[in-house]
Amino acid sequence: MSTPTLIQQVTLVNEGQSQVTDVLIVGERIHQIGSIPAQDGFRVIDGRGKFLLPGVIDGQVHFREPGLTHKADLHSESKAAVAGGVTSFIDMPNTRPNTLNLELLAEKYQIASQKSLANYGFLLGINGKNLDEVMQWDTSGLLAITDDGLYFSGKGNILADRPDMLERIFSRYKGVIAIHSEKEEIVEKNEEIYREQYGEDVPVKFHPLIRSEQACYEATERAIGLAEKHGARLHILHLSTAKETALFRNDIPLSEKKITTEVSVHHLWFTDLDYEKKGTLIKWNPAIKTQKDADGLLEALLDDRIDLITTDHAPHTLEEKLKPYFQSMSGAPLVQHSLVCLLEFFHQGKISLEKITEKMCHNPAILYRIKERGFVREGYFADLVLVDLNQPWTVGKENILYKCGWSPLEGTTFHSQVTHTWVNGNLVFEEGTFHENAKGKALEVWDLKN
Ligand SMILES: NC(=O)N[C@@H](CC(=O)O)C(=O)O
Numbered sequence: 001m002s003t004p005t006l007i008q009q010v011t012l013v014n015e016g017q018s019q020v021t022d023v024l025i026v027g028e029r030i031h032q033i034g035s036i037p038a039q040d041g042f043r044v045i046d047g048r049g050k051f052l053l054p055g056v057i058d059g060q061v062h063f064r065e066p067g068l069t070h071k072a073d074l075h076s077e078s079k080a081a082v083a084g085g086v087t088s089f090i091d092m093p094n095t096r097p098n099t100l101n102l103e104l105l106a107e108k109y110q111i112a113s114q115k116s117l118a119n120y121g122f123l124l125g126i127n128g129k130n131l132d133e134v135m136q137w138d139t140s141g142l143l144a145i146t147d148d149g150l151y152f153s154g155k156g157n158i159l160a161d162r163p164d165m166l167e168r169i170f171s172r173y174k175g176v177i178a179i180h181s182e183k184e185e186i187v188e189k190n191e192e193i194y195r196e197q198y199g200e201d202v203p204v205k206f207h208p209l210i211r212s213e214q215a216c217y218e219a220t221e222r223a224i225g226l227a228e229k230h231g232a233r234l235h236i237l238h239l240s241t242a243k244e245t246a247l248f249r250n251d252i253p254l255s256e257k258k259i260t261t262e263v264s265v266h267h268l269w270f271t272d273l274d275y276e277k278k279g280t281l282i283k284w285n286p287a288i289k290t291q292k293d294a295d296g297l298l299e300a301l302l303d304d305r306i307d308l309i310t311t312d313h314a315p316h317t318l319e320e321k322l323k324p325y326f327q328s329m330s331g332a333p334l335v336q337h338s339l340v341c342l343l344e345f346f347h348q349g350k351i352s353l354e355k356i357t358e359k360m361c362h363n364p365a366i367l368y369r370i371k372e373r374g375f376v377r378e379g380y381f382a383d384l385v386l387v388d389l390n391q392p393w394t395v396g397k398e399n400i401l402y403k404c405g406w407s408p409l410e411g412t413t414f415h416s417q418v419t420h421t422w423v424n425g426n427l428v429f430e431e432g433t434f435h436e437n438a439k440g441k442a443l444e445v446w447d448l449k450n
Pocket residue numbers: 062094153154180283284285286312314315330331332
C-alpha cells in the first residue's frame with residue numbers, strides 16, 4: 001500500500017461548506033477528515049492557503065478512441081483532464097466505429113484500463129438499427145455507467161427525423177436517456193438560406209442563427225413532452241439558450257428529478273461577439289449564442305434549473321477546424337481548463353466555490369449514480385483536487401496537453417491553478433509533473449434503491 005498522505009490545514013470545499021481541516025488518504029480511499037496529527041511515515045502536504053475539492057466528474061467528453069486517434073486518445077486527454085482537476089469522465093459514443101453494441105463498449109473499457117489516468121465511464125449509442133437489441137440487453141453490473149445512459153447526436157438526429165423511434169425508446173427504456181437537442185430539419189433549412197447567400201464560406205458569426213435558438217428550443221420541448229408522457233428519465237446535454245432554461249424545474253431535489261440538464265463551459269464563457277476574433281475555433285454544436293444566453297444559463301445554473309457543468313470536450317486538429325464554414329468541424333478541447341474557467345467566474349463574483357463543487361463534482365455523481373465518488377467523505381475514493389486561487393498563469397502552446405495541441409483559450413490568463421490531483425488515492429499530478437504508474441478505474445454505479 002502507498003504511503004498515507006496527510007493534507008494539512010486546507011480549506012475543504014464540500015457539500016455546501018468551506019472549512020479549514022486536515023484530510024488523510026490511506027490507500028485508495030479517504031480515511032479521515034478532521035484534526036489529524038502527522039505520524040511517522042505519513043507524507044504531509046501543506047494545504048495552508050489552498051482549497052481542496054472533490055475531483056471534477058466531467059459528464060460529457062469526446063476522447064476519440066478508438067478510431068479518431070489523430071485528434072485525441074484516452075491517454076493524452078485523460079492526462080489533460082487530471083492536470084485540470086478532472087478525476088472522472090463520461091465519454092460519448094461517437095467514436096469510430098460508433099459504440100453501438102456491448103463488444104465495442106467492452107473494448108473501450110479495455111483500452112481505458114491500459115491508458116487512462118482518470119476514472120472512466122462510456123455511454124452506449126443508439127440509432128435506428130440497434131434499438132430493439134439495446135432494449136433486450138442486461139447491461140447491469142460490470143458495464144457501470146452504460147446501463148444508465150443512451151445518447152443521440154449529430155446529423156440525422158432522430159429527434160428530428162424519427163419521432164416514432166423516440167416514442168418507442170421513451171416508453172421502454174428506464175435508464176438515463178441523454179440527448180443532444182437540436183432539430184436538424186430547422187438547422188438544414190437555415191443552412192440552405194445562408195449557403196444561397198454566401199456559398200461554402202458562410203461567416204461563422206451566423207452559426208448561432210443557423211443552429212438557432214428555435215432549433216434548440218423545439219427539440220428540447222419535444223423531448224421533455226415525450227419524457228413526461230412516458231415517465232422516462234431524460235437528460236438534455238449542453239443547453240445553449242436562455243429560453244430553454246424555462247423548461248426545467250428547480251423545486252425538487254436532483255435525486256428525484258426525472259428531467260435534468262447541463263451547461264457546458266464554453267456556453268458560459270464565450271458569446272457571439274467572440275466569433276470575430278476566434279472564428280471557427282469556437283464553432284460548436286449547439287452554437288455559442290448571445291451574452292443574454294450566457295447570462296441566462298448562469299442564472300439557471302445558480303437557481304438549480306441547470307444541474308451540472310460539463311465540457312463537451314470535443315477536440316479536432318487545427319487543420320480540421322480552420323476550414324470554410326461548412327467543412328469546419330464543430331467542437332473544441334476544454335477538459336484541461338474547465339475548473340479554472342469556473343474559478344475565474346468565482347474571482348469575478350459570479351459563483352461561489354460551493355456551487356462550483358456542487359455542479360462539477362457532486363451532481364454528476366448523483367445524476368449518473370456514480371458510486372463512492374464526487375464527495376469528500378470518509379470511506380469514499382480519494383479523488384481530490386488541490387487548487388491555488390492566487391497563482392496566475394496564461395494558456396499557451398507550451399502548457400496545452402491536448403493531443404490536438406491547441407485551445408480556444410490560448411492567451412487567456414487565469415488567476416487559479418490546479419496544483420495537485422489525486423485519483424483513487426494516487427497523486428497523479430503534482431505541480432506540473434505526472435506520476436503515470438497508476439491508472440484510473442471504471443466508474444461503478446449505485447443500485448437504484450440507493
Ligand atoms: N459538440 C460538438 O460540436 N461536437 C461533437 C459532437 C456533437 O456533440 O455534436 C464532436 O464530437 O465533435
